[in-house]
Amino acid sequence: MxxxxxxxxxxxxxxxxxxxxxxxxxxxxxxxxxxxxxxxxxxxxxxxxxxxxxxxxxxxxxxxxxxxxxxxxxxxxxxxxxxxxxxxxxxxxxxxxxxxxxxxxxxxxxxxxxxxxxxxxxxxxxxxxxxxxxxxxxxPTQALLDALTIRQRLKTLRGLKVAIVGDILHSRVALSNILLHQKLGNEIALVGPPSLVPVEFEKLGATVYYDIRRGVKNADVVMMLRVQAERGARNYFPSIREYRNLFAIDRPIFALAARRAILMHPGPINRDVEIETSMADSDQSVILQQVxxxxxxxxxxxxxxxxxxxxxxx
Amino acid sequence: MDEKIKAKIMDDKKMKRTLQRLAIEILERNREADKLALIGIQTRGVHVARRIQALIRELEGVEIPMGILDITMFRDDLHKHEHQPAVKKTQIDFAVEDRDIVLIDDVVFTGRTIRAAMDSIFELGRPATLQLAAFIDRGHRELPICPDFRGKYLPTARRERVKVMLQETDGKDQVLIMEPKGF
Structure with a gap:
């Protein structure tokens, strides 16, 4: 060592x-x-x-x-x-x-x-x-514990595609994770509505997607962010129902990710808003390991x- | 600090004979092999413990459980270091309760590592006995600690350093005494 x-x-x-x-x-x-x-x-x-x-x-x-x-x-x-x-x-x-x-x-x-x-x-x-x-x-400690969880499950922290989905604009979890994976040289995909994922984030070396299917495709890590209603996130999209239809993770979408991909969430989760409840409890979900x-x-x-x-x- | 070799104390053959004797002594003292367990102290103590475990397997055909102990968290000099020493893994997959535990380290010197190891073990449970095997005992104890099994007693000056080199970590089995350059 x-x-x-x-x-x-x-x-x-x-x-x-x-x-x-x-x-x-x-x-x-x-x-x-x-x-x-x-x-x-x-x-x-x-x-x-x-x-x-x-x-x-x-x-x-x-x-x-x-x-x-x-x-x-x-x-x-x-x-x-x-x-x-x-x-x-x-x-x-x-x-x-x-x-x-x-x-x-x-x-x-x-x-x-x-x-x-x-x-x-x-x-x-x-x-x-x-x-x-x-x-x-x-x-920072959230991004570090996420990195530890990724390393435990995928046995590496290099050469990965990390997709972060949700309210990137207001998320300190997202920014710390973007900076961490940028330093490690990983591919970063940011997914969400344009109002919450400004294209300026590409300056940090990430790629912005407005279609969750494209963003999640072949990802090794799918990181869901909470819809932060208390921070007024709901003013950035028309309705929770529309957000869920476009940006929630469910089995068919997660199936597009890499074969051994893991699903992460910094918590607290909003079941059936950003994450379908059966996905949150699935074997691919590492939410409790993160804690x-x-x-x-x-x-x-x-x-x-x-x-x-x-x-x-x- | 620049160091030079003062003397070569053991080569691979001598080390092997000494390890064999230690394995036999440990078995001799601990008749109930099923209660026996070895715990190696990071880093070289772990490899010495693995070798003794393998020798016991050859001699008696029994598999003695072996654990790995990192004592960094229990050091009494953490506040004296400019930077925090690296913490390595502890892995003890058996209950220490009521077992005969042999702590194994490559060199026993001041005894402070062993004091930390004892504290650490007692957090895990109450062993029936706790014994100490040191491959080299170089003297200069600062605490009332004495090995039960001693590979070799090697009187040294304080400024010197005993270097136990092992195939696993250093590519070669030998024991050297190092001294600072300029002496």
Whole structure:
């Protein structure tokens, strides 16, 4: 095994990672999978470190996944929930983070509706910052856990065709995945209505399709995105019924993909909107494996960042 | 750090004889072979353990279960490294509960790796006995740990390094003592 060194202080996005960094994270995650299969699911690697979950947007799965990951590494974890915090009382993001930092945490995991919020924190914070989703920008740990799942099932991360179907425009999951597969040199097909898949995405090295059959054809990985009704996605197409007729995945369409293709979804799924219910529960679906891998990937990220207090960037 | 070879301690023939003796000693001490299991410590301890497993198979015709242990997560010096050391796989497919476990490593030195390995094993269950086999014991212990089975005791200076090379990882079986250049 190549001896790799991870030199990042933060995990802000796939954008800032090298292919070596990505592989180091995945290899470390592979080693952590075993910890979760033990009776005592705990190792002392981050004993004495404090991780703050700072979530300004609703999230159950990502927040609990980071929480379980931190606890399995023996770190202490604080959940900071914006709805019950001083933000409601008018405190700025910077003041909130400075206040938290006065308690000397080692790692801050942040989710925020503003794209770039995690980057902003690195300009003054001394902790390691982990982006758990920022606006329409990036969600790096999701793309990494997707990559781990692909590698487990297809035994490779190279030479693949990856089709991403749905609301590409508003999806940070899509962008992180596009950046990751672009770095790995994979073929990327983006599928959805023109209103949600602007042709500008081709500048990232992807090909845009408005016909799901063409996009999914011979794909090794079919990644469905959720119709984000809460973000106003429904203003971008005439009706859910039309969207389902044109862009939902069902068996006949999935049959066009490569023979051993896998079906992914970052969750939560809308059954019978973007994904036909029998497809979601099929053998080709790896949706629950993605969730399990999420813990291992987040453990790897927390472990590799180490949680060392350092100088702020400026 | 630049190193040079100070001495060659063993060649492949000597290593083979020593491994055979270790296999026999382990069997001699553990009469109930069905309770016995080997656990190799990543990376070279794993290959030493595989060899001992194969020798036991040749000698007695029994297959002793063997597991792989990575102790990185249990190290006591994680905070001292500039970058986090790589985590490798742990794979122990048998229950350690009530078994006679022989931990195997290529070199025992300060004893800190073994301390970490013991902590790690106890997270998995409570073995009946836990024994230690080290191919080379080079002294300089910092903890009260002593191998039950010792391939060779090799007094060394602290600045030196014992290099156990194996066919599987290094293309060649030999044991060398290395010292920094300029000594």
């Amino acid at each position: 190549k001896d790799r060194t991870f030199r990042q202080d933060h995990l802000l996005g796939i954008e800032h990672l090298s292919v070596d960094d990505i592989e180091t994270i995945l290899e470390t995650a592979e080693a952590f999978i075993e910890v979760s299969s033990r009776d005592v699911k705990k190792v002392p690697a981050l004993k004495g470190k404090t991780v703050v979950n700072l979530f300004f947007e609703n999230s159950t799965r990502t927040r609990s996944s980071f929480e379980i990951a931190a606890k399995r590494l023996s770190a202490d974890l604080i959940n900071f929930n914006s709805s019950v915090s001083s933000l409601k009382k008018g405190e700025t993001l910077k003041d909130t983070v400075l206040t938290l930092e006065a308690m000397n945490p080692h790692i801050i995991v942040i989710r925020h509706s503003a794209s770039g919020a995690p980057h902003y924190l690195t300009t003054f914070a001394r902790s390691s910052i982990v982006n758990a989703g920022d606006g329409f920008h990036e969600h 399990t891998n999420g813990i291992a990937v987040r453990m790897a990220v927390l472990y590799l960042l180490k949680g060392e207090i350092h100088e702020a960037l400026n």
